[in-house]
Amino acid sequence: MTWPALLEMQFMRHAFAAASCIAIAGSAIGYFVVLRRQAFAAHALSNVGFAGAAGASLLGIDPLLGLFGFVLASAVLMALAGENVGQRDISVGMILMFSLGLGILFVNLYSANADAAIGILFGSVLGISDEQLHMTLVTSLVVMALLILMFRPLRFASLNAPAARGRGLPVTALNLMFLLLLGATAAMAVPVIGSLLSFAIFIGPAAAAQAWTGRVASGLALTITLALLESWGGIAASYYINWPASSCIAMLSFAIYALGWLSSRRPRWRRSARRAHPVAS
C-alpha cells in the first residue's frame, strides 16, 4: 500500500488517527462544556492529571493509571461542589490549585523520573505508540456511546435545569456523569496531545460552532467537523513548516473561533446601520 508523502511514516499515521479520535469525542463533549458553561472545569481537568501521574511515578505505579484516577476523582469533587456557576468556578479553581501544588511536590520528591510526569502536560502527538492509539480509540468510543445514551436528558438539563429537575430528571447525577465523561476524555487526550491541546479541542470548535448555528444537531456536526479540520490542518502544517503541532492546532482553533465571533456580530452592525440611516437623512 502506498501512502501520500504526508502519511508515509507510521508516526504520522498514528498522529492522524489518534488526533481524529480525540477531535471527535473531545469536541462532542466540548459542545456541552460550552453550552453548560463549564469551560473552567474542562481547563482544570486537563491540568490536574499531572499530579496523578507524578504521584503514581512516586509510588511506582503506571503514571497513566494515576492520571486517570486523579482526573476522575477531581471530576467527582467538582460535581459535589454544586451547579451554581459562581460557587462552582471557585471550587474548580481551588481543586486546580491544590492538585498543581501536589504535582509539583511529587515531582520534587521523586526527581529521578520527573520527565515522564512533566511530559504528560505537553504530550507528543508525533510520538504515539500502538498501545496509546488503542487506548485512545477505545476510550473515545466509550465516551461517544455514553454521550449518545445521555443525550436527551443532558440536553434538557443543560438548557433548562430547573424545569428538568421539576420533570424528575436526575439533574445532579447528570452533572456528575457529564464531569466524569469530561474527565475520562481529558485523561485520554492529555498524554497524547497535552493539556493545552485538549483544552483547545474542548472549547474552540464548540464555541465557534455555537456562534454559527443555534441548532443542536447541526451545531454538534459543525463542532466535530471543525475539530477534525483543525487537528488535521494543525498536524499537516506542523509537518510542512516544522512548527510544533500543538501550536499550529491552537492557532487554527483560535482563528476559526475569531472568524465565528466576527461573523456572528456582523449582522447586528448592518441592522444598526440600516436603522441609523433614516435618522441621518
Place this chain on the structure above:
Amino acid sequence: MAADGPAVTARAIAAGRGAQHAFGDLSFELPGASFTALAGPNGSGKTTLFETLLGLVRLDRGELDVFGQSPRRARTAVAYVPQAGRLLHDGQFIGREFVAAAWRARRWGISWHRKDAAQAVDHALTQVDGHALARRRLGELSGGQQQRLLVAQALVNQPRLLLMDEPLASLDPAAQEQIVALAAHLRDCLGMTVLFSTHDVNPVVDVADQVLYLAGGSGRLGTIAEIVNDEVLSALYGVPMHVVRERGRLFVMRDQAAGGSRCAAEMARDAGRCA
C-alpha cells in the same frame, strides 16, 4: 379535556427545609381547569410549595394528591416553568430548539421520531403564539418572549398542571398582560390547571379564579376579594395589615396606626439613648 376531580388536593400539609417549616397546616384544593394565583411575601414558602407539588421536597405532615396520585407519580402530568432569568446558558439557541429540548427528555438515547417531535413543538408554539420566535436566538429575545418560549417548552409534553414560578418578575406591564392572558388561554382552551406565583396580585385580578395567599407559615385560599382584605391578611401575617384600593388596584401594607407608630416610638427612644 378538563379533569373530573380536583387537580390538587392538600390536606394540612407541612413542608420545608430544616426544623422550621416553610408552611405548616396548609389545606387547599385546585379544581381542574382553573387559574390560581399563588401570592405572598418572599420566604413565605411559594417555591417550597412548588417543589412539594413536583415531588422534590417531602412532606413533613399531611396529605397531598396531584390528580389522585402522589406528586412523584403524577410528575408526567405536571410541568414547572422557571423564571427566565434563572437559566444558565448564553441563549445561543434558537427558540425552536429550546422548546424541542424538553420533548420526551426523560428517555435515554437519541430520538428517531422527528416528525412526532416536530408536531409536538409546533403545537406548543401555536399555543403561546410563538412561531415568530422559533427561528430567533434566545439571547436576542425580550423577557416576555423568553417567558413565552419557557411556557411552550413546558407544554411540549402535554401536562395538565402548570406551575409558573414568578413569570411576571422583571417584565414590563405589556408583557405581563400577555403572560397572564396566555395562562388564561391555557386554562380556557386546553383545560389546564395553572398555579401562578406572583408578588403582586393586581395583574391577575381579572383572570384568576382564586388566590392562595401564603404568609406567616400558613396560607388561605379563596377569591381575591375574600382573601386580600384587612381581616384575613392581618390574621395571616399575625400583625395588623391594611389593604388600600386605589383606582381598581390593591395595595397591601402594614397598618400604619398599629405597626408604624410603634416602630417610630422605638426609633425615637433609641435615638434618645444615643444622645
